[in-house]
Amino acid sequence: MTAKLSLRGVRKRFDDHDVCKGIDLDVAEGEMVCLIGASGSGKSTLLRCMNLLEPIDDGTIWLDGKDISEPGLDPQPVRRQIGIVFQSYNLFPHMTAVENVMLAPRRVRGLSRDDLRPRVTELFTRFGLGERMEHYPDQLSGGQQQRVAIIRALAMEPQIMLFDEITSALDPELVGEVLDVLRDLRQQGMTMVLATHEMGFARELADKVCFLDAGRILEQGPPEVLFAEPREARTKAFLSRVL
Amino acid sequence: MDKSPVQDRPVEHVASVPTRRELYEAGVRRRSNRIALISTVSVVLALIVLVPLAPGWDAVQRAFFNGKVFVATFPGLLEAFLLNVMIFAWSAPLIAIMGLAIALCRDTRAPALFPLRLFGIAYTDVFRGLPVVLVIYIIGFGIPGLGLPRPWNSPYIWGTLALVLVYSAYVAEVIRSGIDSIHKSQRSAAASLGLNDRDTMRYVVLPQAIRNVVPANMNLFIALQKDVALLSFIGPVEVFRQAGVYKSLYANFTPYVGAALIFLILTIPATRYADYLMNKQNKART
Numbered sequence: 001m002t003a004k005l006s007l008r009g010v011r012k013r014f015d016d017h018d019v020c021k022g023i024d025l026d027v028a029e030g031e032m033v034c035l036i037g038a039s040g041s042g043k044s045t046l047l048r049c050m051n052l053l054e055p056i057d058d059g060t061i062w063l064d065g066k067d068i069s070e071p072g073l074d075p076q077p078v079r080r081q082i083g084i085v086f087q088s089y090n091l092f093p094h095m096t097a098v099e100n101v102m103l104a105p106r107r108v109r110g111l112s113r114d115d116l117r118p119r120v121t122e123l124f125t126r127f128g129l130g131e132r133m134e135h136y137p138d139q140l141s142g143g144q145q146q147r148v149a150i151i152r153a154l155a156m157e158p159q160i161m162l163f164d165e166i167t168s169a170l171d172p173e174l175v176g177e178v179l180d181v182l183r184d185l186r187q188q189g190m191t192m193v194l195a196t197h198e199m200g201f202a203r204e205l206a207d208k209v210c211f212l213d214a215g216r217i218l219e220q221g222p223p224e225v226l227f228a229e230p231r232e233a234r235t236k237a238f239l240s241r242v243l
Numbered sequence: 244m245d246k247s248p249v250q251d252r253p254v255e256h257v258a259s260v261p262t263r264r265e266l267y268e269a270g271v272r273r274r275s276n277r278i279a280l281i282s283t284v285s286v287v288l289a290l291i292v293l294v295p296l297a298p299g300w301d302a303v304q305r306a307f308f309n310g311k312v313f314v315a316t317f318p319g320l321l322e323a324f325l326l327n328v329m330i331f332a333w334s335a336p337l338i339a340i341m342g343l344a345i346a347l348c349r350d351t352r353a354p355a356l357f358p359l360r361l362f363g364i365a366y367t368d369v370f371r372g373l374p375v376v377l378v379i380y381i382i383g384f385g386i387p388g389l390g391l392p393r394p395w396n397s398p399y400i401w402g403t404l405a406l407v408l409v410y411s412a413y414v415a416e417v418i419r420s421g422i423d424s425i426h427k428s429q430r431s432a433a434a435s436l437g438l439n440d441r442d443t444m445r446y447v448v449l450p451q452a453i454r455n456v457v458p459a460n461m462n463l464f465i466a467l468q469k470d471v472a473l474l475s476f477i478g479p480v481e482v483f484r485q486a487g488v489y490k491s492l493y494a495n496f497t498p499y500v501g502a503a504l505i506f507l508i509l510t511i512p513a514t515r516y517a518d519y520l521m522n523k524q525n526k527a528r529t
Contacts, residue, residue: 053431080437090432094450103446104436156436 002065004029004191005050005082005160010059010069012045019045021215022059027160030189034202034223037212038238043195044087046212047162050193051075051082063160080108083153084162087169089145091137097148098124098133101155108156116155123151127181143174150181161185163194199242203227211235305495312497316489320501323485327471330403330481334471335464337407342414349419352440363415370412376473379405383477398478406474410467417459421452458524461517465510472506482506 003026012020019042027033035043048054050061052068052075061069068078091100101120105111124133127147137145146166153161163182167175179201185192186205196202202209203223210220211232219226219235227243230236261269294300348363370378382405387396394400425448433443475484482502489498 048431051435053435075434076437076439079435084435086428086432088428090428092429092432092447092451094454104433104438107442107446108437152436 003027003062004031004064005193006060006062007046007050008060008062010046010049010061011057012042012049012054013057018215020049020056023215023217025210025217025220027191027193028207030191031207032186032192032194032205034206034209035193035195035212036197036199036202036209036238036242041212042215043212044164047084047164047193047195050160050162051079051084053079053084076108080156081158082160082162083156083158084164085146085149085153085166087165089137089142089149089169091145091149091152093137096134096136097129097140097151100137100148101152104152105155120151120155123154126184127151128177141174142170143177146170146178147181150178154185160191160193163192163196165195165197167196167198197242199227199239211238213238307496307500309493309495309497312489312493312495313501316486316493316498317501319489320482320485320498320505323480324482324502324505326479326481327468330399330406330471330474330479331468334403334406334410334467337403338410338414338464338467339460341407341411342418345411345415346418346422347444349415350422350444367412367415370409371416373409375406375409375470376476378409379473379477381405382408383474398474402474402477402479406467406470410463410470413463414460417456417463418452420459421456422448424455425451455524458517458521461513461520465513465517468510468513469506 005025005027007023007025010020010023010025011018023042023046025033025046035046037043045054049056055071056069059069060067063078063081091097092103095103098120101123102113102116105116106113121130121133124130127150129144129147129151132140132144132148137148140148150161150166167178170178175198179198182192182194182201183205194202194206206223208220209223209226210217211226211230211234212218213234219230219232226235227239230239297303345363345366348359349367351357351360351363379402383398383401386401386404387398429447429451430443433447438447472481472483475481475487480488482505486498486502490496
């Protein structure tokens with residue numbers, strides 16, 4: 001089986017702190033992989049490395065069999081294919097929701113607003129934001145902002161979507177509406193990697209769950225196995241804390 | 244009849260009968276106001292009584308606060324002030340453009356553009372470090388001294404250039420601080436969407452940065468309005484120079500007070516407005 005996205009021996013260090021200490025991971029086409037683990041275990045950094053927001057120090061990342069981790073490689077074409085959504089939404093506050101979504105397709109893919117309008121409107125409608133397109137981010141709730149951020153990433157028509165704890169900054173009653181978007185994407189067959197604290201969600205939908213501990217994937221497997229009978233003592237300890 | 248829970252609460256009761264806390268705070272407020280009033284009145288009274296007791300007061304009053312001279316010269320001063328406004332009006336846009344260009348020079352990261360970056364650094368270092376009046380003298384007297392033909396020896400051109408050089412260095416620093424104030428997660432978000440550095444700056448960072456530094460830049464432009472008067476040293480008869488002419492004509496300093504008033508009429512509302520913008524922004528941040 002050739003994976004859509006493959007990581008081998010990925011290392012990343014900030015100053016004198018090793019954040020990723022040799023990560024091996026395969027993500028197959030249409031698969032949903034959940035990264036779980038305590039804060040600081042390296043989940044976010046690993047995601048940022050995958051779409052080259054952080055250059056990796058060692059190891060290799062392949063996208064469709066092509067080495068994208070080669071130093072000096074232009075990261076922009078890669079980022080077009082791998083979208084990321086952040087915990088803090090990071091919408092552009094000076095633009096309306098629809099302008100947030102259209103900026104990158106216009107500038108990077110050279111499409112006009114008219115070209116984009118039908119597809120973008122469809123995305124907003126699909127995720128329950130048809131009435132909110134002309135609102136500015138600070139006029140939207142956290143859950144709405146996060147859905148706009150997801151639409152913004154989707155508008156680039158990426159092949160893989162990365163989600164970095166996208167429900168962690170939300171009030172509990174808003175988490176559901178964002179998770180529904182992920183369910184929708186899952187049904188559409190989007191390849192996804194999530195860093196998440198939503199264990200129930202990971203158990204329900206993930207094809208594979210990876211437990212990260214101190215910069216390593218300590219244990220990985222299908223959710224029914226990993227959650228029910230974890231092999232490692234640290235995984236057990238973590239799960240008993242969060243479940 | 245529907246009885247909403249809100250109506251059941253004694254809302255009007257709370258509004259009409261003040262709580263203990265409200266009574267206490269009202270008392271504190273009254274006391275503070277009383278003290279402030281007494282202290283202000285006594286200071287003003289002291290000034291009114293004591294200043295005229297100074298031995299030179301009569302002379303000063305005649306020389307600086309002469310009603311007749313004021314009435315005779317004020318219209319002429321206002322007319323001369325139009326020149327200040329004009330010099331300001333053509334300098335300000337040039338300064339804004341130049342300041343932005345210098346700020347962007349200092350922010351370039353590409354190795355090929357390193358000379359630009361070096362230029363930006365040197366420029367701001369030099370022109371922020373010099374007194375405005377010195378730059379006006381050196382450029383205003385130096386360049387026409389090359390023996391340029393009319394109109395290239397005009398003090399308006401070289402005086403304006405001096406103001407633009409100095410003030411664009413200040414504006415550049417303010418804009419750069421605005422660029423630095425944009426959180427790097429905004430750049431991450433732009434990069435993750437595949438935007439290049441140029442588009443990220445143009446569409447994401449700069450629009451937010453410029454908005455953030457509007458109040459700070461307003462303060463600079465208020466200072467500029469005052470510094471236009473420095474051009475009088477190299478020729479143009481603007482309000483300060485005109486006041487000097489009147490001073491000689493009437494052998495009286497009142498025209499200077501008139502000129503000061505004109506500046507204040509313009510700058511006080513402008514500074515208040517800048518403060519208002521600044522406060523609004525600080526509130527929005529917290």
